[in-house]
Amino acid sequence: MNIGDLLAPERVHCQTDVSSKKRALEMLGEMLSNHLPKLTQGEIFDSLLARERLGSTGLGHGVAIPHGRLAGASEACAALLKLEKGVDYDAPDSEPVDILFALVVPADCTDEHLQILALLARMFSDPETLARLRSTSGPSDLLTLVQEWDTEDTG
Numbered sequence: 001m002n003i004g005d006l007l008a009p010e011r012v013h014c015q016t017d018v019s020s021k022k023r024a025l026e027m028l029g030e031m032l033s034n035h036l037p038k039l040t041q042g043e044i045f046d047s048l049l050a051r052e053r054l055g056s057t058g059l060g061h062g063v064a065i066p067h068g069r070l071a072g073a074s075e076a077c078a079a080l081l082k083l084e085k086g087v088d089y090d091a092p093d094s095e096p097v098d099i100l101f102a103l104v105v106p107a108d109c110t111d112e113h114l115q116i117l118a119l120l121a122r123m124f125s126d127p128e129t130l131a132r133l134r135s136t137s138g139p140s141d142l143l144t145l146v147q148e149w150d151t152e153d154t155g
Helices: 021-033 041-054 110-124 127-135 139-154
Strands: 012-015 058-060 067-070 077-087 097-106
Touching: 012 021, 012 139, 021 041, 021 077, 021 097, 041 067, 041 097, 067 110, 077 139, 097 110, 097 127, 110 127, 127 139
Parallel strands: 012 077, 067 097
Antiparallel strands: 077 097
16 A cells, blocks of 8 residues: 555645635545545535544644545545645644645545554654655655655555
């Protein structure tokens, strides 16, 4: 399983004008809905928000992994959003979140869902990887870094 395979260039964004957790989740829902034609932006947003109500998906160190399982998803799909300025996210360390990796998987993919989350947690727990992600200048660089991490981690 490669994290980079879950992303596509159109689902990797760098933004300067996101002012809240809710707005970030709306943007991620919009990015994902373009790849999941059976789901609307609103359905994806509602799923991500419902998961947040169970407890913040903020990992700490400025990273969050909002995620959800949806019956209308035919495959695992992800979006990566890097913010210029972090937003309050109710993270366990109370740090603002500036890197959000959203994940949607089919409702019946419990094992795959957990495997992907474990890989993401490992990737985002590496201080060097986080520093490299934060120093990138654009979406294509972000995508390349994630793909390189996959190669380093699995190779």
